[in-house]
Amino acid sequence: FNQSKRKDWSKILMVVYYEEGSPTAEITDKELEYALATALNKLKGKxxxxxxxxxxxxxxxxxxxxxxxxxxxxxxxxxxxxxxxxxxxxxxxxxxxxxxxxxxxxxxxxxxxxxxxxxxxxxxxxxxxxxxxxxxxxxxxxxxxxxxxxxxxxxxxxxxIGQVVPHExxxxxxxxxxxxxxxxxxxxxxxxxxxxxxxxxxxxxxxxxxxxxxxxxxxxxxxxxxxxLIYVQTVIGRRDDGSVVTRGVFIGDDDECFTKAAALSLKVNFTLLPAPLDEVVVYLDPEEFKTTWLGNKSIYRTRMAIADQGKLVVLAPGVTHFGEDKQIDLLIRKYGYRTTPEVLAHIHANRDLMKNLSAAAHLIHGSSENRFKIIYACSPTGLQKDEVEGVGFEYAPLQTMLDYYGIKDPTNTSDGWHTVNGRHFYYISNPAMGLWAYKGRFEASFQPTSSVPPPTTPLVSHNTNEACLDAGNRHEAFAFIDSDGSPVAFVNRCTHVALELDLNDADFLMHGVIQCKAHGALFDSTTGACLRPPLRCKLLRPLIKIPLEIDSNQNVVAYNQPLRPTESYVDNEYRQEKLKKLQKQFNLEAVDAQAEIDRINQRSLEMVKKARQERQEKLFKK
Ligand code: FES
Incomplete structure (x- = not known):
């Protein structure tokens, strides 16, 4: 078969093995077992x-x-x-x-x-x-x-197996x-x-x-x-008392079971409101939400319901970090939740973000595009005021917000409208369970996002010494703005072994120093000189620097000159001074430098092992 014929043929064979559900259905766990067994009994073959x-x-x-x-x-x-x-x-x-x-x-x-x-x-x-x-x-x-x-x-x-539910x-x-x-x-x-x-x-x-x-x-x-493959798709809703209930189950081997579940989920999980909401309070269960990476569901799922200049208060008792892993946590802290044009500009200017587009997407998703205010209310052991404000949200102590809205037990507060002390607000006890929008915005939202507001903050102001201008063609070169504001570019090759300095990682530029991600050698980002060699090695040759100029139109231009190792000498005092500064920064961030180097070495060993294995497998196949 050619591709299109194969597609048609496979469609003919596709099946929904079981389907049940409605906006008011209450499917018990026992009935789920029956649904699954009925579907599995229909499977043919070996x-x-x-x-x-x-x-x-x-x-x-x-x-x-x-x-x-x-x-x-x-x-x-x-x-x-x-x-x-x-x-x-x-x-x-x-x-x-x-x-x-x-x-x-x-x-x-x-x-x-x-x-x-x-x-x-x-x-x-x-x-x-x-x-x-x-x-x-x-x-x-x-x-x-x-x-x-x-x-x-x-x-x-x-x-x-999975739940069909609106998703950002x-x-x-x-x-x-x-x-x-x-x-x-x-x-x-x-x-x-x-x-x-x-x-x-x-x-x-x-x-x-x-x-x-x-x-x-x-x-x-x-x-x-x-x-x-077969797919088991559930649709989950809430009863009036807030308890969770299965409203649908669809089992099949293609997109039909998904399409049916999606249609039901829209009826069950989607609240279409007649008018925008001025004040929304969302609770994040501390067992489920420990990071803004997940907790920002409170923003995604309600953004189409919130009025311009409105307010979203996120009650976040368990949120202690931004990212689910260290690298993404650092990126969120570095760039913050900014408007779409701001994040897009950061991507084009910064290699670390360019190499981590899901983090970039997350930053866009977490921004209200300056349309409404987002307040994260955290516990004393959670994210602190300066951390929350650093990523572009407003901060409030959790207890203050609970008192303000008269919420004694967030898990026992019903979803929907509440009025406390004359204050009218809309409460949501678990944002992961639904999607809220007001009619006008939902209908208009299908249009292209042509009118995204322009950036309101300077784009690379807070970390210019790590702003990468160009990741280089096929990773052959990289360029960035140095701490004194001048553009600098180097060939992306370590002088220890001829490997890419970043070795497919995103954060090899840090605090004015370039760290090779193969064995951890440190290079000065201004001169390219080696500041610290890898373990058991002598000081390495400097990196190869690419001459850059700024032309009359303020464009940074690299001239096509033959590349030679940089003639750069740095004396011991300069080297010690740079390393001291770096250590100070590590201490501030509680980074264990040796553990970091061990991790880098371990990772490169694994990569070499993997590459060797793949080579052998290829040879074997031949
Ligand atoms: S290849 Fe860069 S330190 Fe070894």
């Missing part, structure tokens, strides 16, 4: 002796996916060989979280998805489709990636998102988040059919056909 389950992680605790996973385990017993929570870029689940979400399912069946290392690219979605999807902002093919175990595990059956990146969560994002690699995740952000979050949310979903569907239709 006996299922090697089954893999892919549920979401603890951040989707309320999705009932934990219960479905337990039922699937009970159905297949020891034929379940692997369970891989679709972590995306989240931290691995703790033992305690696994027990709470998956009950008695044996812990040894659980596999951790490592989005940085354990991934295989199974195909590419054509550039034209991506360009169209991103309104021309991204002009590259999208790499469809999966965890290796899914692709190479020779399973007889793979069950992807995908419009509606689930179906193939659980695979391509939940078990994808950094390239796929970065690109998909960025595409969603530049297309416009408000144009995506609540819409099952959108450009990003079309990209993923292309990948499903063209690359996933060899996998024995």
């Amino acid at each position: 006996e299922k002796r090697n089954v893999m389950l892919i549920p979401p992680d603890f951040t989707r605790f309320h999705s009932k996916s934990g219960i479905v996973t337990q039922h699937a385990y009970n159905y297949f017993g020891e034929n379940v060989k692997d369970i891989m929570p679709a972590l995306g870029t989240h931290a691995p689940m703790t033992e305690q979280e696994i027990s709470k979400m998956f009950g008695n399912v044996p812990h040894e069946l659980f596999r951790v998805h490592d989005w940085r290392n354990d991934v295989v690219t199974i195909g590419e979605v054509p550039q034209d489709l991506v360009r169209e999807a991103s309104d021309g902002q991204v002009n590259e093919p999208w790499p469809a990636q999966l965890n290796k175990l899914i692709w190479e595990g020779n399973h007889d059956l793979i069950i992807s 990146v995908m419009g509606m969560a689930n179906y193939n998102k659980n695979l391509f994002v939940g078990t994808g690699g950094s390239d796929a995740i970065n690109f998909s988040h960025f595409i969603g952000a530049v297309y416009g979050m408000e144009r995506m949310m609540g819409r099952a059919n959108n450009p990003l979903r079309r990209i993923l569907n292309y990948a499903s239709d063209n690359f996933l056909q060899k996998l024995p």
